[in-house]
Structures are given as C-alpha cells and as structure tokens.
Amino acid sequence: MDDPRPACLVRAEHDDPRVVGAVRRYVAELDARFPGGFAVVEADLVDPGGHYLLALDDERVLGVGGVRALPGTDGAPSAEVKRMWVDPAARGTGLGRLLLAALEELAVDLGHRRVLLDTNLVLGEAVALYERAGYDRVERYNDNPYAQAFFAKDLTGQAGTWPKRPLWKSW
Incomplete structure (x- = not known):
C-alpha cells in the first residue's frame, strides 16, 4: 500500500458489513496475539447500541472503532471505546491517533464527558497510544476477562473545541 492514510472517516451502523468485517479481523488478530487466544461469541462481536467509525481508503477498510454509553461510576456521562483496530498496513501513520x-x-457529540477503555498488555502499541493521548490508568471498571489495563480520559471542557466539521466528515 503506497499511502495507508484513509481517504475518509465515516460513521456506520453496527450491522454494516464493513464494521462487522473489520471487527472480525480485529478479533482474529487478538486470537493470534493473546497467549491463550481470544474468543468472542457472534452476538458480542459488535454492540447494537454502539456508534461506529470506519477509516476508509476508497472502499478498503483501514480501521474501525466504536463508542457506547457506559454508566458513569462517578455520575459523569461516560462512553467506552470498543473494538478499536487499525489494519497492520496502516499502523505507524497516525491513523490510530x-x-x-x-x-x-x-x-462528546453524544453527550458524554468522560471516556473509558480497556486493553490487554500484549497490545503494547495500544497502551502507548492511550498514554500519549492523555488517558490515565484507572481501576478495573468491568469484568472483561482479557482486559489487564484500564484507562479513562476526562472530556469535560472539550465540547465545542473540536473543528466545526467533525473529523469523520472532514476528510
């Protein structure tokens, strides 16, 4: 691939075949990288209540990620980042960031003021990305058996600071 940067970031529904296909690639990669593998039942592949973004180069999917509402443990409207994945050919280009x-x-557009996420420590590049992006380590907030590191970022005060056109519409 000559230029792995996406031509666009677009919103997509949870049942969009491109979302499902990209998440399947993500799951396959985790299954290969985790020492004991990674298993997910089809019903849990994508969250029907989630909101997804796709990174596309023409019709090729270079990345996917979703956010879903998460009950705030401290009363703050919170979202959780789920199923974030970047095609290996596009890594190192800034696409993950x-x-x-x-x-x-x-x-933020959905009304959340805090975002949380979890990851496995095998995914060192993901941990580094989250730390560079200003995420703080927090205590375990879910029962995900594969998660070993938990992060949160306060988005309060960021509403209205984004570009007038959302990133997923400006490419």
Whole structure:
C-alpha cells in the first residue's frame, strides 16, 4: 500500500458489513496475539447500541472503532471505546491517533464527558497510544476477562473545541 492514510472517516451502523468485517479481523488478530487466544461469541462481536467509525481508503477498510454509553461510576456521562483496530498496513501513520480523537469527538457529540477503555498488555502499541493521548490508568471498571489495563480520559471542557466539521466528515 503506497499511502495507508484513509481517504475518509465515516460513521456506520453496527450491522454494516464493513464494521462487522473489520471487527472480525480485529478479533482474529487478538486470537493470534493473546497467549491463550481470544474468543468472542457472534452476538458480542459488535454492540447494537454502539456508534461506529470506519477509516476508509476508497472502499478498503483501514480501521474501525466504536463508542457506547457506559454508566458513569462517578455520575459523569461516560462512553467506552470498543473494538478499536487499525489494519497492520496502516499502523505507524497516525491513523490510530486520528481514529481515537474522532471517537472522543463522537463521544462528546453524544453527550458524554468522560471516556473509558480497556486493553490487554500484549497490545503494547495500544497502551502507548492511550498514554500519549492523555488517558490515565484507572481501576478495573468491568469484568472483561482479557482486559489487564484500564484507562479513562476526562472530556469535560472539550465540547465545542473540536473543528466545526467533525473529523469523520472532514476528510
């Protein structure tokens, strides 16, 4: 691939075949990378209540990520970043950082003021991305058996600071 940057970031429904296909690629990668594998039942592949973004180069999916409402443990309207994945051919281009920023922007647009996420420590590049993006480590907030690290970022005060056109519409 000559230029792995996406031509566009677009919103997509949870049942969009491109979302489902990209999440399946994400799950396959986790299954290969995790020492004990990674298993997910089809019903849990994507969240029907989630809001998804796709990173596209023409019709090729280079990345996916979703946000879903999460009951705030401290009363703050919170979202959780789920199923964020970037095609290996597009890694190192800044796409992960762009996709994460767009997911944060989407969370704010949906009325959330805090975003949480979890990851496995095998995914060192993901941990580094979250730390560079200003996420703080927090205590476990869910029962995900694969999660080993938990992060949160306060988005209060960021509403209205995003570009007038959302990142997923400006490419």
